[in-house]
Each structure stands twice: as structure tokens, then as C-alpha cells.
Amino acid sequence: MTINTSRRGFLKGAAAAGAVLLVGVRTDGALAATTAETAQFNPFVKIDADGTVTAIVKHFEKGQGPATGLPTLIAEEIGLRMDQIEYEFAPSDPQVYNNLLFGPFQGTGGSTAMANSWLQYRQAGAAAREMLIAAAAQGWDVDTSDVTIEEGIIKAGDNSAPIREFVAAASQLEAPAEPRLKELSEFRLIGNDAVRRKDSAIKGNGQAMYAMDIHLPNQMIAMIKRPESRGGLAISFDDSVSKEVKGYINAAVLPNQAGVAVYAENTWAAIQARDALEVEWDMAEAETRHSDQIKAEILAALDAAPTYNVNKADVAAVSAAIDKADKVIEKTFYFPLLAHAPMEPLNCTIEQTADGNIVLHDGSQMPTGPHMAYQQIFGLPAEKIQINTMLAGGSFGRRATPDADYQVEAGLTFVVTDRSRPVKLVWTREDDMRSGYYRPAFGHKVRVGLDSDGNIVGWQHQVAGQSIMKGTAFESFAVHDGVDHSSIEGIADSPYKIPGMALGLTDTPKATSVLWWRSVGHTHTAYTMETMMDLAAKAAGRDPVEFRLAHLADDSDSDQRRKAAVLKLAVEKAGWGNAPAGRAQGIAVHKSFGSYAAQVVEVSGDPETGIRIEKVTCAVDCGIAVNPDVVRAQMEGGIGYGIGHVMRDQITLTNGAVDQFNFPDYEPLRIGDIAAIDVHIVPSAEAPTGVGEPGTPPSAPALANAINALSGVHVAELPMAENGVNFV
Amino acid sequence: MALTLKLNGETHTVDAEPGTPLLWVIRDELKLTGTKFGCGVASCGACTVHVNGEPTRSCQTYVEDVEDAEITTIEAIGDDTIGAAVQQAWVELDVVQCGYCQSGQVMSAVGLLSENPKPSAEEIDAYMHGNACRCATYQRIRAGVQRASDILEA
Numbered sequence: 001m002t003i004n005t006s007r008r009g010f011l012k013g014a015a016a017a018g019a020v021l022l023v024g025v026r027t028d029g030a031l032a033a034t035t036a037e038t039a040q041f042n043p044f045v046k047i048d049a050d051g052t053v054t055a056i057v058k059h060f061e062k063g064q065g066p067a068t069g070l071p072t073l074i075a076e077e078i079g080l081r082m083d084q085i086e087y088e089f090a091p092s093d094p095q096v097y098n099n100l101l102f103g104p105f106q107g108t109g110g111s112t113a114m115a116n117s118w119l120q121y122r123q124a125g126a127a128a129r130e131m132l133i134a135a136a137a138q139g140w141d142v143d144t145s146d147v148t149i150e151e152g153i154i155k156a157g158d159n160s161a162p163i164r165e166f167v168a169a170a171s172q173l174e175a176p177a178e179p180r181l182k183e184l185s186e187f188r189l190i191g192n193d194a195v196r197r198k199d200s201a202i203k204g205n206g207q208a209m210y211a212m213d214i215h216l217p218n219q220m221i222a223m224i225k226r227p228e229s230r231g232g233l234a235i236s237f238d239d240s241v242s243k244e245v246k247g248y249i250n251a252a253v254l255p256n257q258a259g260v261a262v263y264a265e266n267t268w269a270a271i272q273a274r275d276a277l278e279v280e281w282d283m284a285e286a287e288t289r290h291s292d293q294i295k296a297e298i299l300a301a302l303d304a305a306p307t308y309n310v311n312k313a314d315v316a317a318v319s320a321a322i323d324k325a326d327k328v329i330e331k332t333f334y335f336p337l338l339a340h341a342p343m344e345p346l347n348c349t350i351e352q353t354a355d356g357n358i359v360l361h362d363g364s365q366m367p368t369g370p371h372m373a374y375q376q377i378f379g380l381p382a383e384k385i386q387i388n389t390m391l392a393g394g395s396f397g398r399r400a401t402p403d404a405d406y407q408v409e410a411g412l413t414f415v416v417t418d419r420s421r422p423v424k425l426v427w428t429r430e431d432d433m434r435s436g437y438y439r440p441a442f443g444h445k446v447r448v449g450l451d452s453d454g455n456i457v458g459w460q461h462q463v464a465g466q467s468i469m470k471g472t473a474f475e476s477f478a479v480h481d482g483v484d485h486s487s488i489e490g491i492a493d494s495p496y497k498i499p500g501m502a503l504g505l506t507d508t509p510k511a512t513s514v515l516w517w518r519s520v521g522h523t524h525t526a527y528t529m530e531t532m533m534d535l536a537a538k539a540a541g542r543d544p545v546e547f548r549l550a551h552l553a554d555d556s557d558s559d560q561r562r563k564a565a566v567l568k569l570a571v572e573k574a575g576w577g578n579a580p581a582g583r584a585q586g587i588a589v590h591k592s593f594g595s596y597a598a599q600v601v602e603v604s605g606d607p608e609t610g611i612r613i614e615k616v617t618c619a620v621d622c623g624i625a626v627n628p629d630v631v632r633a634q635m636e637g638g639i640g641y642g643i644g645h646v647m648r649d650q651i652t653l654t655n656g657a658v659d660q661f662n663f664p665d666y667e668p669l670r671i672g673d674i675a676a677i678d679v680h681i682v683p684s685a686e687a688p689t690g691v692g693e694p695g696t697p698p699s700a701p702a703l704a705n706a707i708n709a710l711s712g713v714h715v716a717e718l719p720m721a722e723n724g725v726n727f728v
Numbered sequence: 729m730a731l732t733l734k735l736n737g738e739t740h741t742v743d744a745e746p747g748t749p750l751l752w753v754i755r756d757e758l759k760l761t762g763t764k765f766g767c768g769v770a771s772c773g774a775c776t777v778h779v780n781g782e783p784t785r786s787c788q789t790y791v792e793d794v795e796d797a798e799i800t801t802i803e804a805i806g807d808d809t810i811g812a813a814v815q816q817a818w819v820e821l822d823v824v825q826c827g828y829c830q831s832g833q834v835m836s837a838v839g840l841l842s843e844n845p846k847p848s849a850e851e852i853d854a855y856m857h858g859n860a861c862r863c864a865t866y867q868r869i870r871a872g873v874q875r876a877s878d879i880l881e882a
Contacts, residue, residue: 063825063863196822203827204818204834206762206802213761246745267765268752343766343774343828343862393764393828394862429767629822633865637825640864663771663860671866672853 044124045074046088051152051164053080053128055121058090058097058106059113060365061199062342062392062399063637064692065630066113068198070121072626076189077125077182078132078163079149087198092367092387102477107366109400109516111593111690114626118688119181126179128170135169136161184624184685193628199391211363211390212426214349219422220249221270222413224259225277226435229656230512231286233257234279241276248273254412257282261413267426287512287656291441294511294653295334298443301464302332306504308483311492313502315460321500322458325449327539331532333446334717335465335524336650338439339666340517344393345432346406350414351422358385362407363392365399370407377411396641397516401437402472405513433666434658438651439517440466442487444528449500454540456551458500461528463488466514467507486516490525490697495559495591496533496551512653518641519693522592526697527646527704527718530588534705535714544587544705545571563591565682566598566619573680574600574617583614586705588698594689595622596682599639601702607713610728613643613703618679618695623686631691632679638695639677644669646700648721673727731795735760736804744791751775751786754801762802762831766860773859776832777801783839785858802831810838810880817875825863833859837873846877 046054055071067087075085090097094106100116102109129149137144140159147156154161189195202208227234234253237260242248247269251262260279264270309315322328348362358378360370367387374385392399410425417423427435442465449458468486469478478485483505492503517523537547545567552564567589570576579585582604589598602615618635625631649666652659660666700718707725708714717723733740735758742757754763754777763786766774770785777786778800805811814837817823824830833856840847840855847855852873861869 061826063827065825196819197824199827200819200822200824201815203824203830204815205806206760206831208827209761210828212765215756215759215761266752266756268748268756271768341862343764343772343826343860345765392826394826396862429769429772633822633825633868636867637864640866641862644864662769663767664769668772668860668862669864669866670860671856671869672850674864674866675849677867 044121045128047128047163047167049164049167051162051167052086053078053084053163054086054088056090057087058117059108060089060363060389060392062363062365062395064113064634065197065627066108066117068195068630069114069626070117071198072189072195073117073121074125074128076187077122078129080152082189082195082198084152089389092364092371092385094368094371105366106368107400109365109397111595111692111694113692114688115594115690122181123179126181127175130176130179131170131173132163132166134173135166139166139169190626191624191628195627195629197630208391210344210393211349211361212344212347212393214361214390214424216349216351216422216424219349219424220263220265221267222410222423222425223262223270223274223428224254224409224413224425224431225262225274225279226259226431227281227283227286229283229286229288230435231656233282233285234260235282236280238278239273239276241278242273245269245273245276251277252416254409255416256412258409261416263417263423270426271428287653289511289656290654291337291652294441294508297508298441298464299332299334301506301508302443302445302462304506306462306506308481308505310483310488310503310505311501315502315504318458318460318500318502322447322449322460325457326452327450328447329450329532329535329539330447331445331535331714331716333444333524333528335442335527336652336718337441337512338517338645338649339433339436339651339660340396340398340515341432341663341666341668342392342394342396342398345429346398346427347425348407348410349422349424350410352419356384359388360386360407360410361388361390363395363399364389365392365395366404369400369402369404370411373404373408374411377408377415396518397520398437401515402474405437429662433660433662437513437515439523440468440514441511442524444524446528446532448532448536450536450540454542456498456500456536458502459498460502461491462504462506463491464506464508466509466511468514468516468520470507486521488525489521490590490592491529494529495557495563496548497554497560498551518638519592519696522590522693522697523642526588526590526592527701530590530698530701531704531708531714531716534586534708545576548587548589559591562621563589563596566596566621569619569680569682570598570600570617573619573678574602574615576600584706584710586702586707586709588702588705590694590697592690592694592697595620595691595694597635597694597698599698599702601699601706603703603706603710605728607707607711607725610726611707611710612728613674614676616674616677616699616702618677619682620679620691620694621682621684622691622694623684623688625681625684626688628681631681634691635679635695636677638693639699640669640674642696642699643674643703646703646718646720647673647727648719650719650722731791733791733795733799734797735799736801742791746790746792748791749787750777750789750791750794750799753791754786760801760803764828764831766829766832771858771860772829773832773836774829776835776859778805778835778839781842783836802835805835805838808838810841810876813876813879814838814841814872816879817872821868821872821875823865823868823872825865829859829861833861833869837869837876840873841876841880845880847873
């Protein structure tokens with residue numbers, strides 16, 4: 001993999017190789033092509049004089065597959081095999097490499113990488129194809145309609161040439177304004193199960209370079225000594241014992257007093273020197289609460305009238321209908337704080353170049369965040385700051401904070417030095433677990449009324465928890481009329497047709513730093529919705545699948561139709577109702593990030609001696625599955641992530657300090673926890689929607705429903721292992 | 729102090745204090761970055777190397793304790809027949825996602841197949857228990873080990 005340290009460098013390198021064809025968009029959004037280095041030109045496709053085609057990938061790769069998916073789009077449109085296209089990560093440029101769904105902001109999140117790139121990257125590839133074809137047509141004196149490109153070979157009748165022969169001529173042409181995109185029927189790579197990941201080999205042989213693997217000449221390692229509880233301020237430090245550590249350099253209180261930076265020659269020296277550092281803290285403003293207080297606040301909020309009537313329901317009428325119902329099911333749910341715990345601990349490396357530029361090397365999920373923050377920290381214009389995006393060892397949301405937390409920390413750690421030595425900021429696993437950002441704790445209280453025929457007559461739903469978006473740069477994007485959509489997504493906007501839905505929300509006071517966590521609000525809303533649907537079906541004496549389908553019966557509504565279709569497919573593939581003796585099945589289906597996923601979990605055992613998860617069957621409709629095997633992998637991983645956490649994980653606080661330290665007390669899903677996962681993709685001609693997150697929401701409620709079917713135990717408070725359900 | 733390590737078939741002299749975890753000597757001194765730091769407490773397996781052929785957590789192994797041992801890291805495991813089969817299987821099945829734990833997964837898988845050429849699903853689960861993957865690629869790790877076993881048998 002080529003590491004691209006700056007856009008200018010990359011363009012110069014390309015030009016130096018001789019004739020090149022670069023296709024992309026100008027800042028005005030028009031397709032453009034050039035052979036020269038110009039300020040306004042930034043490509044998605046680079047074709048070197050030797051015919052090497054490179055996709056410039058604007059999304060970071062944390063395993064979810066854009067380093068395969070975006071090259072697939074370009075290779076498809078040009079007419080290449082997958083082994084004829086390379087990839088590089090784009091430089092930071094929010095005008096050109098922005099996420100089209102985020103505005104002028106470059107970033108990856110909300111399962112949007114493919115959805116927002118789908119047309120853009122195909123257009124760039126198609127423009128390159130048309131230019132190559134036009135050049136060949138001129139060269140051979142044939143009509144462009146007679147020229148094709150297949151597997152990197154340009155052909156017209158008896159004429160045939162590899163792409164490289166026409167790169168120079170093509171690069172002299174104007175880019176077509178509206179290149180023709182290939183039809184579904186012409187696709188050879190998109191939707192092809194045989195297409196493999198482009199990053200497999202390097203990740204299996206140790207060659208893959210993550211930000212953690214950077215080793216710049218003369219670099220220092222920095223670690224931050226942080227307060228036990230968030231909000232503590234560093235006053236002073238005593239490093240007399242740290243000085244005994246060989247390789248210790250020095251220490252400095254960060255300008256914002258959020259901690260003390262410890263600098264060392266290598267990582268082990270940094271770890272030891274930081275351990276030995278004594279810091280005097282001002283804890284006056286630090287968090288002091290316990291997690292049981294936070295929980296009590298949330299539960300109290302559920303018992304009070306909600307602040308926001310989210311769906312403008314006639315609450316009194318809904319409540320009255322439920323009061324008069326034949327049967328009423330009422331449940332209170334509680335979801336604890338959760339850590340993301342990506343496998344690669346947070347880190348990034350920062351250096352100043354000879355011309356005074358600041359370069360950040362980072363597995364950067366939202367490059368625009370640190371790019372903006374560094375302009376303030378270093379007092380530099382945007383063009384003097386470069387971000388080199390590297391492979392990221394997982395994220396699950398953690399590498400994208402609205403305040404660019406760890407990149408800002410690195411900036412502050414660097415700005416207080418003389419900048420003669422690059423600084424690599426490294427977090428340990430304990431830093432990640434104890435000083436991080438968390439999926440906020442949430443509570444739900446739901447009352448569902450059924451008539452004597454088992455039909456829902458009212459669904460009163462209250463949600464309480466700490467808003468993720470309020471007070472951040474994303475507030476205007478996600479908060480409307482006071483309601484943080486990420487707190488309640490997947491309830492009232494569910495495709496289910498539920499009569500008499502009343503949804504209320506109350507924000508609870510800030511408990512700790514909170515952040516989106518793979519599938520965001522759906523992590524708790526899907527659990528509540530889908531276990532309540534099961535409990536309602538049970539009370540109505542109806543099959544849980546039939547009961548759900550009855551609320552997805554409107555075939556003219558594509559949302560209901562697609563949700564019903566994944567449900568039916570999952571049920572069919574799982575052999576619903578035919579579990580072997582001693583086993584039970586649970587179902588859940590949920591729409592998130594534009595995609596629909598249904599899962600059947602099959603379990604054996606019992607809650608006391610241990611539940612075993614025998615099989616998970618998943619059906620997903622994500623529109624066109626560009627790389628079907630990547631989609632399957634994302635479902636497998638999303639299921640594991642969802643189930644692993646509800647089984648046994650939570651973050652708790654004592655006196656404001658996180659109680660968990662490392663994996664032994666935040667036990668990750670292990671290989672033996674889920675015996676088998678089977679994923680099926682609904683064929684589709686719709687534009688691609690999300691896959692990184694939609695596998696997660698239905699997994700936990702499907703497990704809960706299976707456990708309830710097996711044992712009659714409904715777990716409404718998580719994690720399961722702390723609430724009466726053991727696992728083997 | 730100067731220590732001598734036999735790593736990937738070569739002898740290296742390194743400057744490291746006694747008590748330094750082998751992981752940091754491999755990563756920071758020898759600049760072999762395929763061996764990963766994940767937890768530092770031997771509970772995730774990302775740092776797995778082979779010491780005399782045995783999968784070993786390098787984050788909890790003192791460098792002075794392996795001075796006379798043969799150490800193999802992910803960078804050289806492909807020279808081994810079993811290592812090459814595992815890496816081939818990993819690519820065929822696209823086991824990886826973020827990939828950060830996969831060096832350790834491959835090293836453990838090689839250890840398993842070295843002592844048990846035809847492991848059952850249960851035996852794979854038991855042996856690989858200590859190698860965490862936050863992306864939850866476990867299904868494919870299990871299939872990858874079985875595929876590597878088939879490759880070796882062929």
C-alpha cells in the first residue's frame with residue numbers, strides 16, 4: 001500500500017511518472033480531468049502512464065470495506081479486473097472529499113460510505129472510461145460506439161491495446177459532463193461474490209500499516225496521565241521517580257490542564273515513566289457520581305412526564321386507549337454505558353515539516369475535525385495542515401468524536417514542545433477503557449395495550465438518557481425541536497404500522513462523555529421495540545413472526561414491504577418453528593441506516609447453568625450489495641458486536657471514575673460464544689444503503705427473545721450476565 | 729543493557745532493560761510492527777509470537793527470558809508450511825476486517841495446526857479462545873483454520 005502524505009506530493013509523484021489521467025470533481029462539483037497539478041483539481045481516479053489505475057478512497061478503512069468497495073465502483077465503470085486497480089486514501093479536503101451526506105465535511109459514519117459514494121465514484125470511473133474510449137477511437141479512426149474496455153484492454157474490431165497506450169491521449173481531452181453509467185445488467189464486479197477484499201493479504205502477513213505502526217525518524221512517544229474522574233485538572237507534577245526510567249525525556253502539563261504529557265524515547269519507557277509520575281490534581285469540578293445514581297436519574301425521568309412529545313401524539317388519548325385495553329404489557333428497560341474498545345488503541349503521530357506544515361498521521365475517521373482544530377492550535381491556515389489517513393484497527397464510532405478528542409490531545413502534546421521531534425501519542429487499553437467516550441446509558445418505559453383480538457390499540461413509549469448530539473457541532477444536523485433524533489431513532493419512525501403510538505423523550509443530565517456507538521440509538525431502541533413486539537405477540541397468543549407481519553401488511557409501502565421481506569427470508573432460512581429438541585428460537589427485525597435486517601437466534605441450555613448460542617440466521621436488504629461477501633462479513637461482525645455486549649459488558653462509575661480497566665473486566669465476545677452465523681442477502685436493484693451498523697440492532701433482541709422462548713425469562717436490563725442469564 | 733535475540737532466523741543485538749516486554753523490543757527496537765499491542769495484559773492475543781514454536785503473548789514475556797529461544801513473528805511465519813497454508817486460507821476466505829488482531833490470530837492458528845492437524849470446531853474454539861477480535865470475525869477464523877487444515881492435507 002502506498003502511503004500518501006499529502007495531496008501535493010501525490011500529484012507531483014503522479015506527474016513525474018509521465019503522462020497521467022486524473023479524473024475527479026472540481027470544487028464546483030463538475031467532473032473534470034487534467035494532467036497538470038492545479039489547485040482546484042482533486043481526483044478520485046488516477047491512471048499512471050504505465051496504465052496503473054488507482055482509486056482515491058475518501059473514506060477510512062476500519063474493516064468495513066471501502067478500500068475494496070470504492071475501487072470496485074471505479075473498476076466496474078472503466079472495465080477492469082479487481083487486480084488491475086489499486087487504492088490510496090484521500091488527503092484531507094472537506095470541499096472535494098466530503099461525505100455527500102455530511103455537507104462540506106470529510107468523514108465516515110452512519111454507514112454512509114457506499115451510499116454517498118455510489119454515484120460519485122461510478123461517475124468518476126465512467127468519465128475515465130469515456131475519455132480512454134474517445135482517445136482510442138481517434139487513434140484507430142473508429143467510432144466511439146465501436147470501442148469497449150474489458151479487463152483493462154481497449155478493443156474495437158481488430159484493434160486492441162492495454163489502457164496505458166491511450167492514457168496520454170486521453171489526458172488531453174475534456175472530461176465528459178455526464179458520462180453514461182453502466183446498467184445493472186452490465187455489472188461484472190458489483191454484486192459479484194467472487195470479488196475479494198483488497199486488504200486481506202497485508203492484514204494476514206503483518207505488512208498492513210496502522211497508525212500505531214508509524215515510526216518516524218527521531219520521534220518521541222507521548223502518553224497522557226489523566227485524572228481518575230473526568231473534569232479533573234492537572235496543577236503540577238513530580239517526575240523524580242520517572243527520571244529513573246531509562247528513555248524518559250520529560251513531562252508537561254497540557255495547556256488545557258486535562259492531563260500531563262509524558263515524553264519518552266520508546267513506548268515501554270513512556271508506560272513506566274507515566275506510571276511513576278505523581279500529579280497534583282484539582283478535582284473540584286470533576287465528576288463524582290456513581291453509575292447507580294445515573295441509573296436512578298434515568299428511571300426517575302421515565303416515571304415523570306417527558307420533556308418532548310416526539311411524534312406530537314395525543315398522549316391522553318393513547319393512554320386512555322391502553323387503560324381500556326383487554327391486556328396491557330408494561331416493561332421498563334435499562335441499558336448501561338458501553339465502551340467501544342476498538343482493537344487498536346487510540347493513537348496518532350504529529351510532525352512539523354521543514355516548510356512549517358503540520359502533518360498528522362492518523363486512522364482518521366473524520367479528518368475535517370482535526371483539520372479545523374489544528375488551525376486553531378497551531379495558528380495555521382488550512383493548507384498548511386495535512387492529514388495522512390492510515391488503516392484503522394476498528395472504531396465502532398470511537399475514532400469520530402465531534403471534538404476530535406485524541407487528535408486535539410496530540411496537537412496540544414506537540415504544540416508545547418519545540419516541534420523538532422515528531423510526537424506519537426499512544427493510548428493504552430486502560431486509557432481507552434477509562435478515559436473514553438461511551439454509549440450513553442438509556443432507559444425506556446413502554447406500555448402496550450391489546451384488544452380482545454390481540455391487536456395493538458396503543459403503544460406509549462418513554463425514553464430517557466443523555467443526548468449524544470446536543471452541545472456538539474452536529475447539533476443542528478441531528479437535533480430538531482429539542483429532540484436529539486439519535487436518542488429515539490427506530491421507534492416512531494419504524495416501518496411498523498402501530499396504532500396509537502406516543503413517544504416521549506427526556507434528556508438526563510450529563511453523566512460522562514458520550515458518543516455514537518455502532519448503530520447509535522438503535523442499540524437500545526431496537527432491543528426495546530423488538531422484545532416488546534415479542535411480549536405483545538405472546539400476550540396475544542400469536543406467533544411472533546405472524547404478529548410482526550400483521551404490522552407490515554401494506555404492500556404499497558416499500559418500507560413495510562422490504563422489512564417484511566427480510567423477516568420472511570430469515571424465517572425461511574432459519575427453519576422457524578423447527579428448532580431441534582432442547583433449543584428455542586427468537587426473532588427480531590429492524591430498519592437502520594436505510595437497510596433492513598432480520599435475525600433468528602437459536603439457543604440451547606438454560607439461564608442458570610448457561611445459555612449456548614447455537615446459530616444466528618440473518619437476512620439483510622441493503623439495496624445493491626456491491627461486495628456481497630463484505631456485506632456478509634459486516635452482518636457477521638455486527639451480530640457479534642451486538643450480542644457480545646449485551647451478554648456481559650457494561651461500564652460503571654464509582655465516584656465518577658470508570659471501574660473497568662482492561663479486557664479482563666470488559667470481556668469481549670470470544671470465538672466460542674456464537675457457534676454459527678448464516679447470512680442471506682435480499683437481491684435488490686435499489687441504490688446501496690448501510691451495512692456497517694444495520695447488523696447490530698436486531699441481534700440482541702433476537703437473542704433476548706430466544707432466551708425468553710426457551711426459559712420464560714425476559715431480560716429488560718443489561719447486561720444479561722448481570723441480570724440472571726449465564727452463558728456457556 | 730545489550731541482549732541477543734534470535735528472531736526470524738536472524739541474530740539481533742538489542743539494547744533493552746531487563747523486564748522489558750518482548751513486544752516492545754520487537755515493535756520499537758526491531759521495528760517489526762506486524763506484532764500488535766492490544767491490551768498489554770495477555771488477554772487479547774494481538775501480540776502473539778512463537779517462542780520455540782509455541783504461541784506466546786509477547787506483552788507478558790520479559791525479553792531476558794527468551795534470550796536463548798527461537799522467536800518467530802508474523803513477518804516470517806509464511807516461510808513455514810503451516811504458516812503459508814493459514815495465510816492462504818485467510819485470503820481465500822477474506823477472514824479479516826480491520827485486521828489489527830489478525831497477526832495474532834494467524835500465529836495462534838499455526839500453533840493449533842502444528843499440534844492438531846485436523847481440529848474440530850470445538851477444539852478450534854478452545855484453542856483460539858484467548859485471541860479476541862472486536863470485529864467478531866470468529867466465524868471466518870474457524871473456517872480459515874479448517875480450510876488451512878484441508879490445504880495441508882491435500
